[in-house]
Amino acid sequence: MGGGATGKSTLATALANEFGLSVLSSDAIRKQRAGIDLYKRLPDAERAHLYEAQVTEGVYQTLANKGLAEIDKFGAVILDATYRNKEYLKQLRVICEQRGVRLVVIQTMATEKTIRERLKKREAEPTISDLRNSDYVSTRFEIEYPIEDYVDFFIKVDTQRTIETLINDDIIPYFMG
Incomplete structure (x- = not known):
């Protein structure tokens, strides 16, 4: 989890490759549920609809449900999402507790300069x-609650x-410790 362009998807993909796990992305689920090509850049009006509260709630519920299905099949899964709203993280924690699943959160962090550079690069690829x-406002995309209050296993990484x-240096030692 982490703010926009902090490296969540890059890290999730690398971890999936390293450990042979699946990645479920909130961005992909959001577009799939809407029937939109994953790589299509939407006009502002259409994009705004994709991020309405009701749509976002459905995305996070789908993410949790698909995640549990992956865990049932393969024992683990990587969820790639911001979890900016603490209610979604709280719901995920409850679901994991009910199913006896250990929830480990890795929060990605980056400077605003790095985030803006990454966003600029996204414009071209x-x-x-x-x-x-043009959407980025640091206070709107940062995690504004203490994650450690909601999960037992938590690590922050500088991407x-x-x-x-x-x-x-960070993630494997965390799991080994």
Whole structure:
């Protein structure tokens, strides 16, 4: 989890490759539920509809349900989403507790300069995410609650370092410790 363009999807993909897991993305689920091509850049009016509260609630519920199905089949899954709204994280925690599933949260962090550079790069290449540089306001896209109050297993990582370094120096030792 983490704010927009903090490296969530890049890290999720790298972890999935490293550990042979599936990644479920809120961005992909959002577009799939709407019947939209994953890489289509939507006009502002259509994009706004995709992020309405009711739509977002359905996306996070679908993410949890599909995640549980993956866990039942394969034992683990990676969920790639902001969880900016603490209610969605609280709901996920309850679902995991009810099913006896251990929830581990990795929060991605980056400076505003890095985030803006990543958003600028997205303008030129296909991406599932609809977040644009013109949308970005740091206070709107940051996590504004103490995540450790909602989960037992939690780590923050600085995605300005290489993915390999994050995995080898931060994430693997966290799980081994």
